[in-house]
Amino acid sequence: MSDAATLEAQVAHDDHGDHGGHGGNGAGHPPTTTGLSHNKLGMWLFLGSECLLFGGLISTYMLYRGRASENLGPDQIYDLPFTSVSSFVLLMSSLTMVLAVSAAGRKDVRNVKLWLTVTALLGATFVGGQVYEFTSFYREGLGFTTSLFSSSFYALTGFHGVHVSVGIIMLLAVVGMISRDRIPGDRAEVVELVGLYWHFVDIVWIVIFTLVYLIPA
Amino acid sequence: MAIIERPATEPVVAPTPTPAPIVTPSEAFGTFRRPVETTGWRAWVFTVDHKKIGVMYGAAALFFFVVAGLEALLIRAQLAGPEGTVLSADVYNQMFTMHATTMIFLFAIPMAAGLANYLVPLQIGARDVAFPRINAFGFWCFLAGGIVLNLSWFLGGAADGGWFMYQPNASVPFSPTNGVDFWALGLQIAGIASLTGAINLIVTILNMRAPGMSLMRMPVFTWMILVTQFLLVFAIPVITVAFFLLTFQRSFDAAFFSPAAGADPLLWQHLFWIFGHPEVYILVLPxxxxxxxxxxxxxxxxxxGYPFVVFSGIAIGFLGWGVWAHHMFASGLGPVSVAVFATATMAIAVPTGVKIINWTLTMWGGKLRFTTAMLFAMGLVVQFTIGGLSGVTHSVAPSDTQQTDTYYIVAHFHYVLFGGSVLGFFAGFYYWWPKVFGKCLSERLGRWNFWLMIIGMNLTFGPMHILGLQGQPRRMYIWTTERSGEGFFNLGFWNLVSSIGAFILAVGVLFFLTNIVHTHRKGAPAPLDPWDARTLEWITTNPPKEHNFDRVPTVSHLDEFFHRKYEDVGEGDAHDLRAVATAEEVLAAEQAQADAQIHMPSPSYWPIVVAATLPVIALGIIYGVYIVSIVGALLMVFGIFGWAMEPGTAPDSDFDPSPVDDGGPTTELVRSE
Incomplete structure (x- = not known):
């Protein structure tokens, strides 16, 4: 359900209107009290809230990581080289996202679309890797209900995967909407907001990768 | 409506709303045409106006208040005499679970959201909230969640694990109906409402204040709403995780809370109370x-001591995060944890006490007027203090261990929640009714309402202290004469008193409902400033126009409206107030400088469309028909795309040509470059 909220926060981009205006001249953006746009402030609050969501899931995992059935625990099942590569791919997508935001700032539409698409492709590679990883774990006998470890592992990484997927949908939607000129409001800001979300999801993965994969159980 | 109005320039003395012709969008840049109706049900269902949304929140919350109140009456009817036969043990469990859940999630949170929605933009001098469509979406999510939650009554029985839904008691073997599933997913949906609403209100308060409205000039209500929304932003995701884990446990056979599979049932308690204790302050701070x-x-x-009240509210908000385990003293946390949480809990009494003292000293030496609103406010100060004192006794862990799961706890939290939240809301109803509806509630009926509720609540919840200290456990569905003891402290007598009190309380609420009907049938229009008020929401008509203020007021004082009406001519420490302007004159001065053009956000179909897909997804999960959930999710994605491509405020090209200028209040198109 929180993913619905994710999109909600995203589609908010055009809600700032000029109704709060001082004088209401109808043109441009009225100055806000803090100087930050409504959308950006709203996105930061939403991401703050998301920290607690992942905090709860990570705590659950940390509590249950040792409660695995024999031979199917964290130390036996993880394929560190594989996950390291897919983590690297995801982190690189943050770089391409930065390039997209920078291009949006220069109003360079061609490069915005290019880098957003590349970001989405890198994200999709990561999600594809996760699907492959889940499938191979499942083949080895680690189902969702196999043990407390597996339930909490799939819940945590699954939630993250859903967040990345929602991010990919948003990236591609922004590309499509830019192509058809269907973005109401400030285009550069929309790209920046998607970027904030995308970086957040990457940062969460750094925490997950460290706590789940790197630290031995 | 995307009304673009030019208000009349001549001073309007009386609040006479002149209907201005409205420019309507003829086509929308999206999938559908925009809704354009300004009257009838469509004007409400597709509205993005914070005032209409606030009224809808209030009406729905009041409905759920009555429902949950009736559930409470059934509980008290069952316990009125020995061997009660009103409810079976099973239905009794559902009844107290749904009473608490409904009161907390479907009455108290949304009622505060409704008041905040209506009043916060007015109090800070804004014309709407930051995200009007998300605001509408939040309301429909709350309603959808409430409906899903209560559907369970008709589909095999409601949740029966208590509002805290302790695990594994609420897992499938012990609660085999779908009630808990409806509960988890219904509250999940209502949680989206709280989260989106909280983000919206925080951005509104931080970003949309009128010129000169610094943080320390904000009305205290707006301040407390700000603190509350921060609590919601960080508390809701924790309970979201708990609800997800519960749904995974019940619908997808995970074992997060099954001790048989090696799980730790305390995980649920921690997740629940990390949300649940901030929740207490979410309920009472508004x-x-x-x-x-x-x-x-x-x-x-x-x-x-305005700054003290503000900062103690913030302090309560912070400390509220560090005390959750005092709900778990009896679960064997170990002496260090218990000592830490007990100390933190005692500390929280300090900022609360500061507030009580500030309120008392506000009244000290004042020219008191005992209106119904004032009576309810004073009722809160007294009743909440009683609840706060019994709360302090709980912070003493050894004493709490004795009281855990007894009626003493029930007495405590009803004194703080009824004596705190509910009495405060009623004070707000009587105070702001003329602002919202243009008519004052009857003071005569209001007095009946107040005294019956006060007497009723003390008769209902007061004896519960005795019952609890005598050892009557919570959630006990039946008692017998043999075991109820003798003499003054026999449980039978006090249970009967408590039940009688509950019905007196209900009559009090009935007086309130009667008062609403009576006022709207026979009440005279309220004066512009019926209470000699102090804050910004009164510098506009009753009820306010769609755009709230003809001119966004410039603020130079705390209690701006009061300072425009009165001048302090006293010398030194002596204060001598001299009236310098009437409310009508203040309003006329504002209207004389009305903005030429005001551009308001436009109504939209999308908030209700997107919200309506959530119950579809939930029902698919509950009954294991995942194709339904998938269809619901696809509809939701479709709705979000429609939403994303629709501008929040209809652009000029969407409007019909402007109507002829007839010299009166006109509407005209804004030409934006």
Whole structure:
């Protein structure tokens, strides 16, 4: 359900209107009290809230990581080289996202679309890797209900995967909407907001990768 | 409506709303045409106006208040005499679970959201909230969640694990109906409402204040709403995780809370109370804000120690995060944890006590007017203090261990929640009714309402202290004469008193409902400033126009409206107020400088469309028909795309040509470059 909220926060981009205006001249953006746009402030609050969501899931995992059935625990099942590569791919997508935001700032539409698409492709590679990883774990006998470890592992990484997927949908939607000129409001800001979300999801993965994969159980 | 109005320039003395012709969008840049109706049900269902949404929140919350109240009456009817036969043990469990869940999630949170929605933009001098469509979406999510939650009554029985839904008691073997599933997913949907609403209100308060409205000039109600929304932003995701884990446990056979599979059932308790204790302050801080508005007005004095009240509210918000385990003293946390949480809990009494003292000193030496709103506000100060004191006894862990799961706890939290939240809300109802509906509620019926509720609540919840200390456990569905003891402290007598009190309380609420009907049938229009109020929401008509203020007021004082009406001519420490302007004159001065053009956000189909897909997804999960959930999710994605491509405020090209200028209040197109 929180993913619905994710999109909600995203589609908010055009809600700032000029109704709060001082004088209401109808043109441009009225100055806000803090100087930050409504959308950006709203996105930061939403991401703050998301920290607690992942905090709860990570705590659950940390509590249950040792409660695995024999031979199917964290130390036996993880394929560190594989996950390291897919983590690297995801982190690189943050770089391409930065390039997209920078291009949006220069109003360079061609490069915005290019880098957003590349970001989405890198994200999709990561999600594809996760699907492959889940499938191979499942083949080895680690189902969702196999043990407390597996339930909490799939819940945590699954939630993250859903967040990345929602991010990919948003990236591609922004590309499509830019192509058809269907973005109401400030285009550069929309790209920046998607970027904030995308970086957040990457940062969460750094925490997950460290706590789940790197630290031995 | 995307009304673009040019208000009349001549001073309007009386609040006479002149209907201005409205420019309507003829086509929308999206999938559908925009809704354009300004009257009838469509004007409400597709509205993005914070005032209409606030009224809808209030009406729905009041409905759920009555429902949950009836559930409470059934509980008290069952316990009135020995061997009660009103409810079976099973239905009794569902009844107390749904009573608490409904009161907390479907009455108290949304009622505060409704008041905040209506009043916060007015109090900070804004024309709407930051995200009007998300605001509408939040309301429909809350309603959808409430409907899903209560559908369970008709589909095999409601949740029966208590509002805290302790595990594994609420897992499938012990609660085999779908009730808990409806509960988890219904509250999940209502949680989206709280989260989106909280983000919206925080951005509104931080970003949309009128010129000169610094943080320390904000009305205390707005301050307390700000603190509350921060609590919601960080508390809701924790309970979201808990609900997800519960749904995974019940619908997808995970074992997060099954001790048989090696799980730790305390995980649920921690997740629940990390949300649940901030939740307590989410419930009570809005009412603290209301009281801080009402007491100064009817004492004709500024709030005593405004910064102290604000900062103690913030302190309560912070400390509220560090005390959750005092709900778990009996679960064997170990002496260090218990000592830490006990100390933190005692500390939280300090900022709360500061507020009580400030309210009392606000009244001290004031010219008190005992209106119904004032009575309710004073009722809160007294009743909440009683609840707060019994709360302090709980912070003493050894004493708490004795009281855990007894009626003493029930007595405590009803004194703080009924004596705190509910009395505060009622003070707010009587105070702001003329602002919202243009008519004052009857003071005569209001007095009946107040005294019956006060007497009723003390008769209902007071004896529960005795029952609890005598050892009557919570959630006990039946008692017998043999085991109820003898003499003054026999449980039978006090249970009967408590039940009688509950029905007196209900009659009090009935007087309130009667008052609403009576006022709307026979009430005279309220004066512009019926209470000699102090804050910004009164510098506009009753009820306010769609755009709230003809001119966004410039603020130079705390209690801006009061300072425009009165001048302090006293010397030194003596204060001598001299009236310099009437409310009508203040309003006329504002209207004389009305903005030429005001561009309001446009109504939209999308909020209700997107919200309506959530129950579809939930029902698919509950009954294991995942194709339904998938269809619901696809509809939701479709709705979000429609939403994303629709501008929040209809652009000029969407409008019909502007109507002829007839010299009166006109509407005209804004030409934006």
């Amino acid at each position: 009412s603290f804000g209301i009281v801080s508005e009402v007491l100064p007005v009817f004492s004709k004095k500024p709030l005593f």
